[in-house]
Amino acid sequence: MKPDEHGIVTAGKRSLAAVGLTIASVSLAFGLLSCSSTPVKDSPALLTPQTPLIWPSPPEPAKISYLKAISRPEDIGANKGFFKRITEFVLGANSDDIIKPYGVTIDGLGRLIVADTAFKRVHVYDIKKNSYFYIDQPGKEEFSTPIAAATDSENRVFVTDSTAGKVFVFSPKGKFIKGFSAGTRPTGIAINRTAGLVYVSDTVAHVVNIYTVDGKLAGSFGKLGTLEGEFNYPVDITIDRDGMVYVVDSMNFRVQIFDKDGRFNSSFGRHGDGTGDFGRPKGIAVDRDGNIYVADALFDTIQIFDRQGTFLLNFGSIGKTAGRFWLPSGLFVDDGNKIYVGDSYNSRVQVFEYLGEGS
Numbered sequence: 001m002k003p004d005e006h007g008i009v010t011a012g013k014r015s016l017a018a019v020g021l022t023i024a025s026v027s028l029a030f031g032l033l034s035c036s037s038t039p040v041k042d043s044p045a046l047l048t049p050q051t052p053l054i055w056p057s058p059p060e061p062a063k064i065s066y067l068k069a070i071s072r073p074e075d076i077g078a079n080k081g082f083f084k085r086i087t088e089f090v091l092g093a094n095s096d097d098i099i100k101p102y103g104v105t106i107d108g109l110g111r112l113i114v115a116d117t118a119f120k121r122v123h124v125y126d127i128k129k130n131s132y133f134y135i136d137q138p139g140k141e142e143f144s145t146p147i148a149a150a151t152d153s154e155n156r157v158f159v160t161d162s163t164a165g166k167v168f169v170f171s172p173k174g175k176f177i178k179g180f181s182a183g184t185r186p187t188g189i190a191i192n193r194t195a196g197l198v199y200v201s202d203t204v205a206h207v208v209n210i211y212t213v214d215g216k217l218a219g220s221f222g223k224l225g226t227l228e229g230e231f232n233y234p235v236d237i238t239i240d241r242d243g244m245v246y247v248v249d250s251m252n253f254r255v256q257i258f259d260k261d262g263r264f265n266s267s268f269g270r271h272g273d274g275t276g277d278f279g280r281p282k283g284i285a286v287d288r289d290g291n292i293y294v295a296d297a298l299f300d301t302i303q304i305f306d307r308q309g310t311f312l313l314n315f316g317s318i319g320k321t322a323g324r325f326w327l328p329s330g331l332f333v334d335d336g337n338k339i340y341v342g343d344s345y346n347s348r349v350q351v352f353e354y355l356g357e358g359s
Contacts, residue, residue, distance in 0.1 A: 053323045055315035064304075064315045064352050066323045067338070070112065071348035072097045073132035076125050096134065098123060101342035103148030103189070103236075103283075103330040104349055107155045109172070112340060114349055115146040115159060115330070122146055122159055124174065135159075138168035139176040147186070148236065148330060152213050153193040160186040160200060167200060167215070180215030183207070188236035192243050192260055199245055201234040208234060208247060210262065221262030226252055229264040236330065240286040248294065253278040255294060255309070268309020269294075276303065276311030283331030283342065287354050295328040295341065302328065302341060320346055 053066035070076060073096050100118035107113060112125040120143040122135040135157070136143060144163035151157055155172040160182065167182045167189065183202030186209075190199045197218060198211040206224040208231075211217055222231045232251035239245055243260040254269030269278050279298030286292055291312065292305045300318035302325075305311055316325045330342035339352040 056313060063313055063355055064339070065355060067351040067353055069322065069343075069348045069350045070098075070125060073125070076127050076132065077130035078125070078132040079130070096123070096132065098347050098349065100344050100347065101329065101349055102146075102344060103160075104340045104342045105149050105151060105330075105332045106334040106340065107151035107157070107172070108153070109155055110334075112349065113149045113151065113157060114342065115149045117145055117147060120144070120146060122149060122157065122170075124157075133174055135170055135174045137176065138170075138179055141168075141179065143168075148189045150189045150191045150198070152191050152196070152198075156213075158189055158191065158198060160189045162187050162203070167198070167211070169215070178215065180211070182211070183209055188234070188248070190237040190239045190245065192239050195243065195260055197260065199237050199239070201237055201247065203233050203235055203250075206231040206234065208237065208245070208258075208262065219262060221258065222247075228267065229256070229258075231256075236282055236284050238284045238286055238331075240290065241288070246284050246286060246292065248281050248284050250281055253281065255281070255284065255292065255305075266309070268305065273299075275314075276305070282329050285331040285333040285339070287333045287337050287339075288335065289354075289357060291354070293331050293333060293339065295325075295331050297327045297329065297344075300325040300328060302331070302339075315352070316341075323350070323352075325350070 054062035055064040099116055101114045102117050103115040105113050110128050112127060114123040116123060124133050144161055147160045147162045149157055149159045157170040159168045161168060162185045165181060165184060166179045167186060168179045169177045171177055182200045183205055185202060185204045186200045187203045188201040196213045198213060200209050202209055207220050207222045210219040222229060231249050234247050235250045236248045245258045247256050249256050253271035254267050256267040257265045259265060271278060279296055281294050282297050283295035290307045294303050296303060301314045301316045303314045316323055325343050326345035328341050329344045332340045337354040339354060341350045343350050
């Protein structure tokens with residue numbers, strides 16, 4: 001077993017009982033913060049993707065369709081401005097390509113925001129205006145490990161930095177506003193825009209902290225354990241339209257659901273390698289019909305469940321071509337039911353569409 005770069009332990013085929021809390025804690029204590037990864041090669045039969053790319057395959061009615069991939073500003077039609085071209089001519093070209101995306105989100109302006117852990121940068125893609133800029137300087141500090149991003153009702157950008165132990169806040173145009181302490185290793189972040197509450201998972205403390213948008217601690221819930229409402233390395237978080245909070249409880253191999261005050265509601269999931277099981281759950285999102293999406297970095301797929309935790313469908317498998325993943329991480333579903341997946345080791349964000357119940 002090896003924890004990944006964010007301190008999350010990867011289990012093999014053994015049961016949760018065999019893995020145990022102690023082994024995970026010992027592994028983290030030794031600071032094993034990276035996992036080796038074998039380069040992915042698609043077989044010749046997979047190099048020409050099905051057209052159009054849809055899931056499930058015919059003759060079943062399509063529920064998910066592939067739209068595009070974004071790995072550089074040019075992918076959204078963003079052109080380099082005059083001063084950018086002059087700077088690159090004088091100082092040399094500086095690539096703006098995504099290196100290792102983790103968290104992804106869409107703000108109220110429809111812009112795609114990507115936390116790039118390897119680049120130590122937050123990419124901002126304005127798909128509607130075909131423009132791009134980035135954030136790489138939180139005031140006088142520097143990003144160490146930007147993990148995830150979320151936006152509030154004013155489109156301010158909140159970024160967790162797991163190594164710095166902070167959340168950094170920026171204006172919609174990327175100007176640094178402030179930073180505030182957010183535990184030992186903050187990773188996932190989600191914002192209830194109506195209530196003005198910021199939820200941040202502190203992975204190694206096994207809690208979720210609640211802050212105001214001003215950065216003041218408003219509460220917390222959870223502790224180390226396997227019972228309802230307890231966590232074993234919580235990672236990503238999302239919030240649905242009703243304000244319910246969904247937490248990926250990674251080493252308990254489940255998703256737990258809470259109300260906005262942190263009161264336990266329900267949970268689903270188990271460790272295994274079968275349909276609907278979890279191997280290395282990471283990103284989570286909810287669409288407008290209440291379907292729950294979970295990225296699994298061990299199985300290189302996105303699994304979809306209903307509100308009761310019943311498995312519905314999965315899409316994607318390991319590979320480098322369109323619609324395939326290599327360690328998928330962050331997830332986000334926008335109001336138009338477009339699905340954004342941080343495809344970490346393929347250095348891109350892939351975009352899909354949920355076609356709805358009536359498709």
